[in-house]
Amino acid sequence: MNSFQRFFHQPFFIRLFNWEYWSFGAVYACIYPVWFLLCLRARSFFFFAAANPRIRNGGFLNESKEEIVPMIPEEWHPRTAFFALPCNADHVLAELQRKGLSYPLMGKPNVGGRGRGVKVLGSDDDVRAYAQTAFLDFHIQEYVPYKNEVGIFYCRYPDQDRGSITGIVEKEFMSVTGDGVHSMRELLLKNKRALMYMESYETIHGEFLDTVLSKGEKHVISPFGNHARGALFLDVSHRTDEMLTETIDALCRQIPDFYYGRLDVRYQSWEELKAGKHFAIIEVNGAGSEPTHIYDPKHSLFFAWKEIVRHWIILNRISRQNRRKGHPYLSLREGIEMFRENKALSEKLDAMTD
Template identity: 65%
Template sequence: MNSIQRILHRPFFIKLFNWEYWSFATVYFCIYPVWFLLCLRARSFFFFAASNPTIRNGGFLGESKKDIITIIPPQYHPPSVFFSIPSNGPLVLRELQRAGLQFPLIGKPNIGGRGRGVKVLRNEEDVLNYARTAYLDFHIQEFVPWKLEAGIFYVRYPDQAAGAVTGIVYKEFLSVTGDGKHTVLQLLQKDKRALMYLGSLQTIHGNRLNVVLPPGEKMIVSPFGNHARGSKFIDASHLADETLTQVIDKICKQIPGFYFGRLDIRFESWEALKCGRNFSIIEVNGAGAEPTHIYDPRHSIFFAWKEIIRHWVMLYRVSRINHQKGHRYLGFREGIAMFKEAKDWARKLNAMTE
């Protein structure tokens, strides 16, 4: 690696020349006027609340996973148990045993976002530590065994019989492949994507990063399908054929009042998913969902802006139709209160992620 390559390998320059690592505010700043115009047309800054009437705030901010999971048919999501804080660790363990959940498990805040506060729980000690350090109500769900994960964006106008898949992102978990010579840490330091998350990976894995993997052995260092946790997002929207669209449409119609958002799904294979089998919905995201296929490194910021605006317009149209059917927008004070709550939740989520 020459001197120029070494300079470009530094996190500052990786972030500078790859917009997918820019902050949320930086990415969205230039297109905020479009959002403002949609608000003017709707005569409400918080029109999105009408998009998914059965989800709090339409799923824009502050939606409860406990409330959402109750409207998803049970065969479509992993077994989960919800807990309120302050929680009692031994009681949490007893409830998990009573529900028949088996390790490994996943702990998630009841109100979350971008993978914050999500942790793999491999044993009883992990569960006790998670319950002890939880700053928000949380739930623990069984780890879904399927190896593939995708985010499928779905939109259905309330006055139409069928919906459409408007984008698919395939999630490639952050991993390294051993060469029998270098430690996991050294392999991560060579990878530009891994380098952007090295601090959190060191916190999670500790001394395990000093292991030398045998040649060809693969280690997934971040098993979370979140861009903020290192997953590479690949645009797989071309897979949205008629068969897959019909399957997703059938599933989403079974979620009452759900018209706009993204399903995060773990599944065995694309073939099985198109047959409607061997999959599990691990998250339902509403009005605040991003069309995350934009984060494919092959896409420019201009492509991202185009896709975000396209989905904003669809969100506006869905919300307007629902509003005409009698579903209300948030009032101004309610909207401001929502953002204040979200700021407090973000602080607590960040504390749970550290």
């Protein structure tokens, strides 16, 4: 890396020239007028609540995983234990033992957002620490060993029997491959994406990053399929075909009144996923879902705007159809309260994040 490259190899310039690292407000500011027009068409600023009537706020904000998980067919979701605050760590450990959950496990807040508060739990001490420092009700989920993860965006109009896949994102976890000479920290600092999240990696791994891996040895730094935790998002929407659509549609139609959202799925192989075998639904996200395939580095901001607006229009149509079927929008008071609650929840999520 020459001096010119080193000068631009800094978080400020990486963020400046790569829109995927921009803030939510910066990305969405130019298309907010479109959202406003859709609100006028629905005659409500909170039309999205009718998109998925069984999910709180349609899954736009503040939805509880404890309410969503029971809607997912049990065979397609990892075993999960839910806990409400205040919570005794001994009770948590006893419940995990009762359910037969063994390490590693995943700790997650019941109301989440962008991977905040999600941690890998590898021991009783980890579970105790997580329970004692939780600021929100949480759940502990068995770790899904499948090595691949995708986000599949699904939409179905209420007046139609069949839904469709409108985008697929493949997620590559942040990892480092050793060269037998440099430490993991040194290798990560050479990686533009890793550099953007080094503060978090330092907090989590500390001196372990000084380890020198043997040549060709690979270590996963962040086992989370979340863009805000360093995962690389790749648009693989072209892999959508009839077989996959049938599998996902059949699954989603078993989730009561689910019409719009993204499934985060871990799977063993693509062919098995298409056949409906050897996969697990990690999360179901509703009306607040982003079409995350837009974050593929190859895509321009203009492509992202086009895809976001396309999905907003679908969301609006689904919501209006459900409204005609008797499912209400949020009132102005309910909508304002939703945002107030989200602000308080967001502060607690930030406090749970390393």
